[in-house]
Amino acid sequence: MFSVARNALSVGIVHKFAMLTVMLSVLPRPATTVRYEDSRASSTPRKSMASFVSPPVLKNVSSLPKTVEVSIVAAPARLELLPGKLTDVYAYNGSIPGPTLEAREGDHVIIHFQNNLPEASTIHCHGIHLPADMDGSPFGLVPPGGHFDYEFTIKPGTAGTYWYHPHPDLRSEYQVAKGLFGALIVRAADDPIASIPEKLLILSDNRFLPDGSIDFPDSNSVQAEGDEENGREGNVLFVNGKIMPTLTIRSGEVQRWRIINASASRVYRLAIPGQTLLHVGSDGGLFEHPVEVKDILVASSERVEVLVRGTGPPGSAAQLETLPYDRYMPQTRSTDWNVAHPLLTLGYSNATPVTPVAIPTVLRVIPALDTTKATATHVIVMSQGLINGQTMDMQRVDVHATLGATEIWQLENVVGMDHPFHLHGFQFQVIDRNGVPEPFRSWKDVVNVPKHESVRFIVRYTDFPGKWMFHCHILAHEDHGMMAVLEVR
Amino acid sequence: MTRTFRIARRNLGMVVSLSALAGCVQQSPAAVGRENFAASQQTAAQEDQILLGRALVLNHDCNGCHGGMSPDSPDWLAGMKTIDQQFLIGPCAVTPGAKPCYITRPRNLTPDNATGLGRFSERQIFNALRYGLRPEDTPDVDITSRTPGVGNFPKRPRYLAPPMPWPGWRYMSDRELYAIAAYLKRAVKPVVNKVAESDGPPDFWASTYTADLIGPYPPPAFPAANERRP
Numbered sequence: 001m002f003s004v005a006r007n008a009l010s011v012g013i014v015h016k017f018a019m020l021t022v023m024l025s026v027l028p029r030p031a032t033t034v035r036y037e038d039s040r041a042s043s044t045p046r047k048s049m050a051s052f053v054s055p056p057v058l059k060n061v062s063s064l065p066k067t068v069e070v071s072i073v074a075a076p077a078r079l080e081l082l083p084g085k086l087t088d089v090y091a092y093n094g095s096i097p098g099p100t101l102e103a104r105e106g107d108h109v110i111i112h113f114q115n116n117l118p119e120a121s122t123i124h125c126h127g128i129h130l131p132a133d134m135d136g137s138p139f140g141l142v143p144p145g146g147h148f149d150y151e152f153t154i155k156p157g158t159a160g161t162y163w164y165h166p167h168p169d170l171r172s173e174y175q176v177a178k179g180l181f182g183a184l185i186v187r188a189a190d191d192p193i194a195s196i197p198e199k200l201l202i203l204s205d206n207r208f209l210p211d212g213s214i215d216f217p218d219s220n221s222v223q224a225e226g227d228e229e230n231g232r233e234g235n236v237l238f239v240n241g242k243i244m245p246t247l248t249i250r251s252g253e254v255q256r257w258r259i260i261n262a263s264a265s266r267v268y269r270l271a272i273p274g275q276t277l278l279h280v281g282s283d284g285g286l287f288e289h290p291v292e293v294k295d296i297l298v299a300s301s302e303r304v305e306v307l308v309r310g311t312g313p314p315g316s317a318a319q320l321e322t323l324p325y326d327r328y329m330p331q332t333r334s335t336d337w338n339v340a341h342p343l344l345t346l347g348y349s350n351a352t353p354v355t356p357v358a359i360p361t362v363l364r365v366i367p368a369l370d371t372t373k374a375t376a377t378h379v380i381v382m383s384q385g386l387i388n389g390q391t392m393d394m395q396r397v398d399v400h401a402t403l404g405a406t407e408i409w410q411l412e413n414v415v416g417m418d419h420p421f422h423l424h425g426f427q428f429q430v431i432d433r434n435g436v437p438e439p440f441r442s443w444k445d446v447v448n449v450p451k452h453e454s455v456r457f458i459v460r461y462t463d464f465p466g467k468w469m470f471h472c473h474i475l476a477h478e479d480h481g482m483m484a485v486l487e488v489r
Numbered sequence: 490m491t492r493t494f495r496i497a498r499r500n501l502g503m504v505v506s507l508s509a510l511a512g513c514v515q516q517s518p519a520a521v522g523r524e525n526f527a528a529s530q531q532t533a534a535q536e537d538q539i540l541l542g543r544a545l546v547l548n549h550d551c552n553g554c555h556g557g558m559s560p561d562s563p564d565w566l567a568g569m570k571t572i573d574q575q576f577l578i579g580p581c582a583v584t585p586g587a588k589p590c591y592i593t594r595p596r597n598l599t600p601d602n603a604t605g606l607g608r609f610s611e612r613q614i615f616n617a618l619r620y621g622l623r624p625e626d627t628p629d630v631d632i633t634s635r636t637p638g639v640g641n642f643p644k645r646p647r648y649l650a651p652p653m654p655w656p657g658w659r660y661m662s663d664r665e666l667y668a669i670a671a672y673l674k675r676a677v678k679p680v681v682n683k684v685a686e687s688d689g690p691p692d693f694w695a696s697t698y699t700a701d702l703i704g705p706y707p708p709p710a711f712p713a714a715n716e717r718r719p
Contacts, residue, residue, distance in 0.1 A: 451686070
């Protein structure tokens with residue numbers, strides 16, 4: 001009642017607002033959410049009986065020790081993403097997700113990249129500490145028909161779950177949505193949980209037209225505006241390119257899941273209702289200790305490693321879901337944001353239960369970066385589409401740093417929408433969030449900064465001078481200029 | 490509590506405080522050396538600007554929505570703190586439950602970095618008051634046109650939510666609007682108060698705040714068609 005009275009009073013004071021209220025009474029409900037539901041209705045239902053498949057693994061053609069030499073071709077393809085329909089896509093070596101690059105710490109990696117796309121592209125090995133000119137950033141575009149050999153050595157301590165994807169300025173969202181993403185797994189010789197069976201889960205989403213083609217709305221449409229604001233979210237959710245696949249587990253079995261969020265913007269809040277998860281690692285590999293959680297937030301481009309314990313009886317089933325998470329501004333929030341979406345069925349085999357393996361309580365030691373050694377603090381203000389009030393300029397250097405220096409980055413999100421922040425080339429450690437110290441140490445290359453919150457992290461530029469990107473990993477935001485340049489000299 | 494009462498009381502207070510402050514700003518040039526004189530002139534000019542901004546904030550009743558009874562109040566311009574400070578926009582303002590129903594939550598105008606205006610430049614605040622452009626969505630630049638998509642005026646402008654009366658207040662001079670920005674950024678104490686984003690249409694009111702609907706800026710030269718020289 002009071003709100004109404006207050007409002008009416010303002011109408012009296014502000015002459016132009018009176019007209020506004022009248023106008024609104026005849027306005028239809030804005031179209032974004034309506035269109036979203038339309039496209040949902042025309043899409044294939046999520047439930048299917050697909051079985052869980054792992055992406056293919058890239059063939060190492062090198063006979064040299066500690067060398068991984070692979071070929072990746074990006075090219076247009078026509079694949080069956082929706083049952084019974086063919087979709088024109090871009091694919092790495094003809095598959096979505098692209099084939100997995102497997103390497104070990106200390107390996108020398110050579111990627112022969114052939115770009116057979118009709119547009120410039122790159123291969124960005126997201127999260128890997130490598131020379132700047134091997135980073136596949138917008139500074140290193142490979143033209144259509146062009147070829148580039150990425151070559152780098154994987155440093156000790158890198159073991160973890162990474163991914164590769166294109167990173168051209170302005171076109172990253174489009175190319176990833178068209179199908180260009182794949183996993184990059186780095187293993188350590190002394191992995192304490194190497195004996196636990198492992199599954200790779202690459203999460204992606206997409207939106208389709210009734211004929212099966214990928215829905216890229218006209219740039220002037222309301223839908224495109226929503227995509228620009230939220231990042232492009234799809235209503236069809238894939239795990240390793242399959243809709244709602246069934247992954248088999250045996251009662252009592254423990255599985256190690258490496259999960260990659262390869263969606264252009266969707267944030268997953270992962271949970272298996274009825275059981276907890278053992279969170280054992282993030283972007284840059286294992287934690288020091290496992291952490292018991294009910295659900296895990298995985299922002300765009302983040303990775304997590306979890307141990308899933310088969311606590312159900314033989315023949316039963318559970319479900320991996322993404323729970324509601326409000327990262328949005330209310331103006332452009334989709335109508336189904338507050339609904340859980342199923343991702344995968346965890347199907348228990350009929351085999352007799354096994355005794356669960358013991359899970360080590362210490363996984364590894366992560367040396368702390370010393371905040372008293374930090375020589376500078378960079379304040380990075382993230383607003384909608386802007387970093388420090390500006391859009392991306394390749395000619396400009398936004399942050400200068402010295403090789404070998406340890407520095408603090410203070411990320412401040414000043415808008416009512418989450419922004420997952422990604423720094424290229426260097427893993428960092430979160431110090432605190434809104435002044436609250438991070439409860440445990442981990443290596444990160446992406447950190448989600450929620451609405452009107454702040455995060456501080458510490459980073460050491462151990463190697464590799466050059467120009468590095470940092471940006472919001474909602475790919476639409478990145479493409480529209482929410483990206484900037486760090487130069488390490 | 491009635492709002493009319495509050496406004497009357499505050500305006501009385503303003504007359505007193507402004508006349509008192511006017512005396513403080515004046516300084517005797519003879520008392521200071523040449524350099525100090527230049528510096529003091531600058532300080533005096535800055536203080537004039539701040540006091541102008543303060544007067545405009547008071548006489549435009551910014552705190553009527555954005556909080557605080559007077560500059561003494563701990564919640565002075567700190568934004569919405571209780572639900573009765575929010576606005577229902579649209580038919581539901583008249584008929585409860587009617588759709589569409591949007592909610593405008595008055596923002597924190599204090600210079601707190603995380604929750605207020607601390608990370609916006611005075612130019613961004615000026616652009617908000619002159620063009621209605623949300624500072625968090627608009628680059629920190631001098632806007633070069635009045636038309637979306639022309640010059641560097643955003644193609645898809647995102648406007649401050651109603652009832653923020655910028656369509657009227659944009660007619661203040663550059664000097665006045667920059668004075669408001671200077672007062673908010675430099676002379677108000679920061680208050681930590683996180684206000685939830687307002688709920689509005691997905692076009693951020695772009696189809697509502699067109700020139701056809703809110704009138705021209707700048708206004709036509711005097712005398713315009715429906716005016717006369719006295």
